[in-house]
Amino acid sequence: MRGFAAALRPYLRPYHRSLLLGSLWLLATTLLAMVIPWMLKLGIEAVEDGHSAALTTAVAVLAAAALVRCATRIASRFYYLHSARRLEVDLRRDLLARLLHQSGFFFDRHRTGDLLARFTGDLANVRMFAGFGLLTIVNAVTVYILTLAVMLMLSPTLTLVAVLPYPLMLLAVKWLSRHLLHHSAQVQEGMGRLSEAVEEGVSGQAVIRAYGLGAGRKARFAEINGEYLRRNLVLARLRALVLPIMTLVGPLGTLLVLYFGGRQVAAGSLSLGDFVAFNAYLVQLAWPTLLLGWVLTLLQRASASMERLQLLLALPPVAPPAALPDVPGAAPEVRVRDLTFAYADQPALRDLSLEVPAGSLIGLAGPAGSGKSTLLRLLAALYPPPPGTLFVDGQDLARVDGRCHRLRVAAVPQEGRLFSGTLGENLLYAAPEASREALADLAARVQLQGEVAEFSQGFDTRVGEGGMSLSGGQRQRVAIGRALARDAGLWLLDDPFSHLDAATARALWEELRPLLSGHTVFLVSGRVSLLRSADRILVFDRGRIAEQGRHEDLIAEQGLYARLYHREQLQDELEAGSASNHGPGTPKN
Numbered sequence: 001m002r003g004f005a006a007a008l009r010p011y012l013r014p015y016h017r018s019l020l021l022g023s024l025w026l027l028a029t030t031l032l033a034m035v036i037p038w039m040l041k042l043g044i045e046a047v048e049d050g051h052s053a054a055l056t057t058a059v060a061v062l063a064a065a066a067l068v069r070c071a072t073r074i075a076s077r078f079y080y081l082h083s084a085r086r087l088e089v090d091l092r093r094d095l096l097a098r099l100l101h102q103s104g105f106f107f108d109r110h111r112t113g114d115l116l117a118r119f120t121g122d123l124a125n126v127r128m129f130a131g132f133g134l135l136t137i138v139n140a141v142t143v144y145i146l147t148l149a150v151m152l153m154l155s156p157t158l159t160l161v162a163v164l165p166y167p168l169m170l171l172a173v174k175w176l177s178r179h180l181l182h183h184s185a186q187v188q189e190g191m192g193r194l195s196e197a198v199e200e201g202v203s204g205q206a207v208i209r210a211y212g213l214g215a216g217r218k219a220r221f222a223e224i225n226g227e228y229l230r231r232n233l234v235l236a237r238l239r240a241l242v243l244p245i246m247t248l249v250g251p252l253g254t255l256l257v258l259y260f261g262g263r264q265v266a267a268g269s270l271s272l273g274d275f276v277a278f279n280a281y282l283v284q285l286a287w288p289t290l291l292l293g294w295v296l297t298l299l300q301r302a303s304a305s306m307e308r309l310q311l312l313l314a315l316p317p318v319a320p321p322a323a324l325p326d327v328p329g330a331a332p333e334v335r336v337r338d339l340t341f342a343y344a345d346q347p348a349l350r351d352l353s354l355e356v357p358a359g360s361l362i363g364l365a366g367p368a369g370s371g372k373s374t375l376l377r378l379l380a381a382l383y384p385p386p387p388g389t390l391f392v393d394g395q396d397l398a399r400v401d402g403r404c405h406r407l408r409v410a411a412v413p414q415e416g417r418l419f420s421g422t423l424g425e426n427l428l429y430a431a432p433e434a435s436r437e438a439l440a441d442l443a444a445r446v447q448l449q450g451e452v453a454e455f456s457q458g459f460d461t462r463v464g465e466g467g468m469s470l471s472g473g474q475r476q477r478v479a480i481g482r483a484l485a486r487d488a489g490l491w492l493l494d495d496p497f498s499h500l501d502a503a504t505a506r507a508l509w510e511e512l513r514p515l516l517s518g519h520t521v522f523l524v525s526g527r528v529s530l531l532r533s534a535d536r537i538l539v540f541d542r543g544r545i546a547e548q549g550r551h552e553d554l555i556a557e558q559g560l561y562a563r564l565y566h567r568e569q570l571q572d573e574l575e576a577g578s579a580s581n582h583g584p585g586t587p588k589n
Helices: 002-049 052-100 104-109 112-154 156-162 166-203 205-210 214-267 272-313 372-379 402-406 423-427 436-445 449-454 472-484 502-515 551-557 560-582
Strands: 334-342 347-356 361-365 390-392 409-412 490-494 520-524 536-541 544-549
Touching (some): 002 052, 002 112, 052 112, 052 272, 112 166, 112 272, 166 214, 166 272, 334 372, 347 372, 361 372, 372 390, 372 520, 409 472, 423 472, 436 472, 436 502, 536 560, 544 551, 551 560
Parallel strands (some): 361 536, 409 490, 490 520
Antiparallel strands (some): 334 347, 536 544
C-alpha cells in the first residue's frame, strides 16, 4: 500500500491546491453535519421546557444547516472529482510517452491487448480512487474525529460502549484487504488477456473468416472469458463480505447505546435531549463506515492497477531530444562493424561488416528471413544494436538518442501501415503543415493521382483502421508518399513494392530514383530487377552477406543473386503469358 501511495503522490501534487480547497469544503460540510444533531438536542430540551421560541430557532438553524451543507458537499465533490480527471489525463500522457520511445524488444514482450487494458480499465480504477476514494477517506476521517469529539463531550462512557464493535471490524478488514489485493490483480491480468483476444479477433477478422477459423477462435475466447468470469466470481465473493461486515458494526453499536443509554436516561444521569443527539451522531458514523467498505474494494483494485501501470511508468523517462550535429536532410555515411544481433536466442544477423559512403544506393536481396529487414530496423533505431557495431556519420547508434536519429530517417515498412483518418492526412503525416498543392504533387509522384480522382471525396476519403479500405498497393504508395513529405537524408525502404504488379513497381521506382539522388538509400526488394541501378547489392543468406557487388557482376557469378533474378524473370514470363491468354485489363494495386 505504501508503494501505491508513493506512486500516486507525484500525480496528486500538481493539484494540491484544488484538493486543499475540496478538503476545506468537506470540513465545512462535516461541521454543518455536527450542527444538525445538536439542534435536535436543543429542540427536545425546548419542548421539555415549553420554550416555543427556542424550538423555532432550533428548527430554523437545522433547516439552514441542511441546505448550506448540500451546497458545500457539491463544492467538495467538484474539486476532488475534477482533480481525479486531470490526474487520469496526466497518467495517460506519461504512459503513452513511455511507450512511444521503447525499443522493439519491449513490444515483442508485451501483448497489445494487455497494454490497451492498462490504458482503460487500470487507469479508470486509479482515477476512481483518486476521486471518490480520496473524497470518502477524507470525509470519513473528519466525520469520525468531529463526531467522536462531540460524543465524548456528551457521554464518555456511552462513547466507549458505542465503539466496542469497531476493533472486530478492523480485524476483518485487515484479512479482507490482503485477499482483495491478490484477487484484484488476478482480475486485471485476466482483463488484459481478454482485451488481447478481442483485439486479435477484430484486427484479424478477415483471416479468421477466410480460413474458416471462427469456431476455433470462439472456443478459445470462451475459454479466456470463462477464466475471467471465474476470477471475477472469486473477487465478488470477497467483496460480498465487505458490506455485511460494515453494516453489522452500526446496528451493534446502536443496540449497545440503546440499552446502556436508555438505562442512564431512566436513571436520570443522561438527559433525553443528550440521548437523542448521541444517537443522531452515532447514525452519522454509519454512512462513512459503509462507504469505507466500498473504498476498501476500490483501494485494492486501484493498488493492483497502479502496480500494472508502474511497469510502464518505471520505464526510462523521456528526456528532451538533443540537437543533431547534422541537418536532417544531409545524406549520412553508414558503417557496420562485426554486427551480430538476435531477437531471442537465434541470431538474425551474424558478423556483419560493411561501409556505405554518403549518398549511396544500397540494394538488399536474399530469401525471406535472411536478415534484410532486421538491418533496416537497426538502422532506424527501432531496436538497439550492440555498442560499437553500427555507426551513422561516425555516431554509435547504441549511444545516440533514437528520436534525434529518426529525424534524419525516412522509413517505408513492408506492411504499409496507415492511420485512421483521411488519405490526405496520411500522405502528410510527417509534414502536416504542407499545402494542398504539395499534397497533389506527392500523389502524382507515387502515381496515386488517377485513383484519388476516382474517389468521391478525393484526398478527404477516409482510409479506415490501418488503411483497410485501400488495396495493399495503394497503402504502400501512400506510405512512400508519406516518406517523401519528409526531408530525410537516410532512406530505409523495406520491400515497398511487394503489393504492386511488376509494371507499376518499375514505373514507380523510375519516378522515385531521381528524387532519391544524393540521399543514402537502403532498398530491400523481392523484385531483384529493381536493384539494377544500385551502387552495390548485398545478398543476404542466414544472417550473413553471402554476395555483394553490382548487378552485372552478381549475375556473372551465377550465385544466389543470379538464381533469384532468373526465378523472377521466369515468373514475369508466366504472368505475361497468363495475361495474354485472359485478354487486356490489369487490376489496380
